[in-house]
Amino acid sequence: MAATMSIEEGNGGTPTWTAITTGRYCTSDVYNPGSSHPCVVPPTGQLYYSYWKSHRLAWTGIGTQISNIKWYGPGGDIGSLWGLGTDGDVKIGIKGSAPHGCPDGQYDQATGTTDTTGDYMDDGTNGHAYYKGAAGDVVSIDSYTSASPLLVDNNVYTTDSHSYHVVTQVVIDDDATQGDKSDKTFTFVYDEI
Amino acid sequence: MRQEIVNPEGADGPAPLQLFWALEDKEGEVAVQYDLDTGEERKIPTAKPHDWASIAWVPFRDPDLVNRINYEQNKLQNPTYVDLSPLPFIQIIPKAGELSRVTRRGYLEYFSYYQCSACDTTFKWKKEDDDIVPVCPNCGMTNTWACDIHGEVSPIHLENGENRCPHCEKTGIPRGCRKIRNLVQKDGVSQRRHYVAVIEDKIEIEIGDDRIIIRSL
Numbered sequence: 265m266a267a268t269m270s271i272e273e274g275n276g277g278t279p280t281w282t283a284i285t286t287g288r289y290c291t292s293d294v295y296n297p298g299s300s301h302p303c304v305v306p307p308t309g310q311l312y313y314s315y316w317k318s319h320r321l322a323w324t325g326i327g328t329q330i331s332n333i334k335w336y337g338p339g340g341d342i343g344s345l346w347g348l349g350t351d352g353d354v355k356i357g358i359k360g361s362a363p364h365g366c367p368d369g370q371y372d373q374a375t376g377t378t379d380t381t382g383d384y385m386d387d388g389t390n391g392h393a394y395y396k397g398a399a400g401d402v403v404s405i406d407s408y409t410s411a412s413p414l415l416v417d418n419n420v421y422t423t424d425s426h427s428y429h430v431v432t433q434v435v436i437d438d439d440a441t442q443g444d445k446s447d448k449t450f451t452f453v454y455d456e457i
Numbered sequence: 458m459r460q461e462i463v464n465p466e467g468a469d470g471p472a473p474l475q476l477f478w479a480l481e482d483k484e485g486e487v488a489v490q491y492d493l494d495t496g497e498e499r500k501i502p503t504a505k506p507h508d509w510a511s512i513a514w515v516p517f518r519d520p521d522l523v524n525r526i527n528y529e530q531n532k533l534q535n536p537t538y539v540d541l542s543p544l545p546f547i548q549i550i551p552k553a554g555e556l557s558r559v560t561r562r563g564y565l566e567y568f569s570y571y572q573c574s575a576c577d578t579t580f581k582w583k584k585e586d587d588d589i590v591p592v593c594p595n596c597g598m599t600n601t602w603a604c605d606i607h608g609e610v611s612p613i614h615l616e617n618g619e620n621r622c623p624h625c626e627k628t629g630i631p632r633g634c635r636k637i638r639n640l641v642q643k644d645g646v647s648q649r650r651h652y653v654a655v656i657e658d659k660i661e662i663e664i665g666d667d668r669i670i671i672r673s674l
């Protein structure tokens with residue numbers, strides 16, 4: 265039997281997890297914002313951010329087990345691909361060693377100034393508690409590809425459940441450009457039997 | 458052009474299984490994923506690496522077996538259907554003492570794509586130096602631009618992302634253009650499933666998407 269898989273996004277202080285069909289970045293702690301709360305190009309000399317996103321893999325109808333949960337992005341220079349400006353990027357939270365996903369108990373709600381900028385994940389005061397400062401690191405997603413995915417969760421699950429969370433965020437520099445954006449694909453990988 | 462036609466409407470669930478596992482122990486006993494007579498599914502004897510004499514992924518080639526399995530699956534709350542497959546039979550025979558296992562590997566992708574409002578073609582587009590705007594690979598439709606004064610125009614695309622009306626530009630009073638979104642960016646989720654056989658710490662063979670990948674571990 266093959267499990268039924270979905271991707272869920274967590275929102276709120278005590279998170280509500282909702283199955284999503286899109287990981288659209290925006291400037292509010294909401295899933296599937298449509299065209300509301302768009303990311304904003306900052307004034308000269310500043311960086312703006314999207315609110316960070318917490319996504320996890322969830323499943324029902326498990327067979328024997330699910331394990332080896334990984335994640336990767338589209339590869340290449342996504343800052344350039346999306347015209348995010350000189351220091352623009354898409355960032356992901358990682359730890360000093362695998363697994364790099366955020367456990368349920370360490371979930372941290374995305375914060376910021378709605379419709380302007382999110383707080384930077386690595387901000388010493390308002391950043392994500394599981395990744396900011398010495399707790400972890402916040403790096404570009406560029407190096408996580410199908411050939412070298414990020415190990416999110418190394419638990420072996422034998423019941424219907426969900427994985428640790430992947431936490432990502434868009435960084436926008438003041439020379440970011442508006443216009444049509446290249447399509448992108450983010451991928452969760454897992455083993456099941 | 459860097460357009461790739463996609464079919465997100467058909468991506469609401471994984472494709473049927475194309476291969477089933479078979480495991481041979483040291484005594485020559487073979488366990489397979491399905492009862493070949495009834496089509497009932499069995500659990501794998503052990504999900505942990507095991508000292509198998511051989512492990513295999515077997516393609517579904519017998520239509521009657523496929524029908525029996527799908528009949529049984531149809532009785533379940535969460536059925537996993539199977540289908541005939543052109544994929545090859547893959548068997549690994551480990552050396553004595555080498556631990557081996559089989560697993561399926563799922564890929565759950567969430568992605569964006571464009572949909573053409575003229576012909577409904579859905580496609581992915583990657584911006585490149587010589588391909589700076591999306592173009593429908595079927596009918597050639599692009600997003601168009603309109604000036605409030607001059608109507609539909611071919612704008613001047615500036616580095617900073619502005620799109621100015623060429624007629625207004627000549628008057629010395631620059632005016633931006635409105636985008637008419639003939640190509641609408643949407644989001645979707647798709648699933649793929651591969652079949653993996655592993656010799657622990659040695660090699661991994663992954664079958665799927667019309668290819669076989671062999672990795673050293």
